Amino acid sequence: xxxxxxxxxxxxxxxxxxxxxxxxxxxxxxxxxxxxxxxxxxxxxxxxxxxxxxxxxxxxxxxxxxxxxxxxxxxxxxxxxxxxxxxxxxxxxxxxxxxxxxxxxxxxxxxxxxxxxxxxxxxxxxxxxxxxxxxxxxxxxxxxxxxxxxxxxxxxxxxxxxxxxxxxxxxxxxxxxxxxxxxxx
Numbered sequence: 001x002x003x004x005x006x007x008x009x010x011x012x013x014x015x016x017x018x019x020x021x022x023x024x025x026x027x028x029x030x031x032x033x034x035x036x037x038x039x040x041x042x043x044x045x046x047x048x049x050x051x052x053x054x055x056x057x058x059x060x061x062x063x064x065x066x067x068x069x070x071x072x073x074x075x076x077x078x079x080x081x082x083x084x085x086x087x088x089x090x091x092x093x094x095x096x097x098x099x100x101x102x103x104x105x106x107x108x109x110x111x112x113x114x115x116x117x118x119x120x121x122x123x124x125x126x127x128x129x130x131x132x133x134x135x136x137x138x139x140x141x142x143x144x145x146x147x148x149x150x151x152x153x154x155x156x157x158x159x160x161x162x163x164x165x166x167x168x169x170x171x172x173x174x175x176x177x178x179x180x181x182x183x184x185x
Contacts (some may be wrong), residue, residue, distance in 0.1 A: 010057075016059070024050070119146075
């Protein structure tokens with residue numbers, strides 16, 4: 001079975017992330033990540049960016065969505081509006097359709113201080129050289145170049161088969177991340 005991962009990464013503090021989850025009326029976890037990002041996992045009804053969370057966002061927020069056999073999509077939101085997206089697609093869904101394999105504009109990431117020129121150049125190279133076939137290593141590589149630390153084997157949507165019921169998610173998060181902060185509605 002393919003790995004499917006989905007998480008949010010707020011450019012902000014743990015306290016700001018907790019407040020975002022509460023404003024959205026979601027339950028979830030906030031995972032301290034690094035000096036820039038705080039990882040947010042929410043119990044949301046469907047896969048994809050959660051409209052409730054986005055509507056309550058006040059700042060910069062990344063939505064990381066990865067399918068091992070499909071691709072990686074990292075969307076940048078400023079407040080509730082989409083600012084840009086890094087898209088790398090591979091696998092059988094995209095074979096023969098070279099136009100759909102990748103999309104990346106470094107400028108919005110650099111302008112907002114989320115990438116420096118060196119990391120942007122590395123991402124541009126990945127995008128420019130992407131070919132058909134399996135490239136499951138590129139999702140985690142792109143996330144690391146952006147400075148994300150907690151993104152693998154995490155899922156928000158109840159419709160994600162690998163996620164399972166929320167009580168299973170809670171146990172797995174508490175086990176993997178002892179410093180995780182649980183947010184309830």
